[in-house]
Amino acid sequence: MTTDPTYRRLLETxxxxxxxxxxxxxxxxxxxxxxxxxxxxxxxxxxxxxxxxLRDVPVPSNFTARVLAAVQREQxxxxxxxxxxxxxxxxxxxxLPRTAVAGIILGVGAIAYIHTSQNTRREQMVRDVETVCxxxxxxxxxxxxxxxxxxxxxxxxxxxxxxxxxxx
Amino acid sequence: MMSAEQDxxxxxxxxxxxxxxxxFEGLVERYKQPVLNLxxxxxxxxxxxxxxxxAVFIQVHKSAQRYQAASxxxxxxxxxxxxxxxxxxxxxSRHPTDSMDAGHPENEDQPWQQFEDKVTAGPPxxxxxxxxxxxxxxLLSELPENQRTAIVLCRQNELSYEDIAKVLxxxxxxxxxxxxxxxxxxxxxxxxxxxxxxxTERK
Numbered sequence: 058m059t060t061d062p063t064y065r066r067l068l069e070t071x072x073x074x075x076x077x078x079x080x081x082x083x084x085x086x087x088x089x090x091x092x093x094x095x096x097x098x099x100x101x102x103x104x105x106x107x108x109x110x111l112r113d114v115p116v117p118s119n120f121t122a123r124v125l126a127a128v129q130r131e132q133x134x135x136x137x138x139x140x141x142x143x144x145x146x147x148x149x150x151x152x153l154p155r156t157a158v159a160g161i162i163l164g165v166g167a168i169a170y171i172h173t174s175q176n177t178r179r180e181q182m183v184r185d186v187e188t189v190c191x192x193x194x195x196x197x198x199x200x201x202x203x204x205x206x207x208x209x210x211x212x213x214x215x216x217x218x219x220x221x222x223x224x225x
Numbered sequence: 226m227m228s229a230e231q232d233x234x235x236x237x238x239x240x241x242x243x244x245x246x247x248x249f250e251g252l253v254e255r256y257k258q259p260v261l262n263l264x265x266x267x268x269x270x271x272x273x274x275x276x277x278x279x280a281v282f283i284q285v286h287k288s289a290q291r292y293q294a295a296s297x298x299x300x301x302x303x304x305x306x307x308x309x310x311x312x313x314x315x316x317x318s319r320h321p322t323d324s325m326d327a328g329h330p331e332n333e334d335q336p337w338q339q340f341e342d343k344v345t346a347g348p349p350x351x352x353x354x355x356x357x358x359x360x361x362x363x364l365l366s367e368l369p370e371n372q373r374t375a376i377v378l379c380r381q382n383e384l385s386y387e388d389i390a391k392v393l394x395x396x397x398x399x400x401x402x403x404x405x406x407x408x409x410x411x412x413x414x415x416x417x418x419x420x421x422x423x424x425t426e427r428k
Contacts, residue, residue: 072379072408073379099419100412101408108380108411110358111362112358113261114261114262114274116261120257120261121257124253124279125249125250125253128246128286131283131286
């Protein structure tokens with residue numbers, strides 16, 4: 058296909074609409090000077106004609122009426138939706154404060170419960186940690202290795218409580 | 226910027242914006258044929274094309290409040306039509322069981338392409354014309370969507386390359402390139418028919 062600007066302009070115009078008489082004349086004279094482009098132009102003209110001859114898809118006679126009816130239905134739905142809003146708002150305005158108070162009470166209760174249970178858990182954890190610490194500070198179990206022998210020895214004399222009190 | 230004085234359809238649309246149903250009816254009457262042509266050639270299903278074309282005008286009415294006469298009404302309308310068609314094509318690709326060649330609702334054996342012949346031609350010529358029409362419809366459906374849309378929109382005499390480019394969402398040079406490539410495909414496939422001269426002789 059030629060890239061000549063005159064041909065391209067006329068070709069692109071022919072894609073959109075039939076050429077005017079002046080454009081046809083211009084094209085004919087251009088083609089007379091460039092016979093090598095005649096075949097291409099004939100093919101283009103053929104396609105133009107083929108596309109131009111494509112028939113319109115039949116439109117149902119009630120198409121417009123159907124569109125208008127559908128639009129009216131849409132409008133009614135929209136109106137109903139708009140009209141429903143004040144009722145919804147009225148209902149909300151009655152129940153919203155009560156629901157809010159109930160929500161606040163429930164919320165405060167829930168927070169208090171969570172806080173208390175957390176504190177209880179923390180205290181329990183502290184106690185557990187203390188117990189573990191106590192176990193760690195106990196003497197080594199090795200000191201009890203002769204416990205049984207000592208236990209079998211004759212019991213030592215009882216302490217002289219009276220003497221001790223006098224010495225104090 | 227396109228003003229309502231320059232585009233009579235934009236003036237009608239401004240009336241639609243104010244709730245004028247007669248203006249809307251005028252727009253539907255004026256554009257139902259080109260919209261249906263475009264939608265049908267994008268979807269190749271007459272029943273769906275009718276539904277989508279109807280949805281296009283409903284969408285136009287819904288969007289009337291947002292309409293700004295910044296571009297031609299027809300460009301805006303065809304953009305809506307194309308977007309709805311693309312949505313439909315996407316929906317089909319997600320549900321591929323839907324038929325691409327739906328039969329006539331009243332007679333399943335009769336394809337939708339057999340439209341009433343309005344051309345007053347003799348029987349043999351009519352037969353040839355129908356065969357060629359069927360061929361070109363078939364070839365159009367084989368084109369990629371953007372090439373097909375560009376070529377179909379070219380048939381709307383009122384649209385410029387700038388308008389078509391806006392509908393397709395690309396540059397004017399890209400639009401011309403799409404049309405060129407589409408036409409090259411058609412030329413190659415229609416070569417035997419074009420050689421007979423039937424298309425060029427019929428005016």
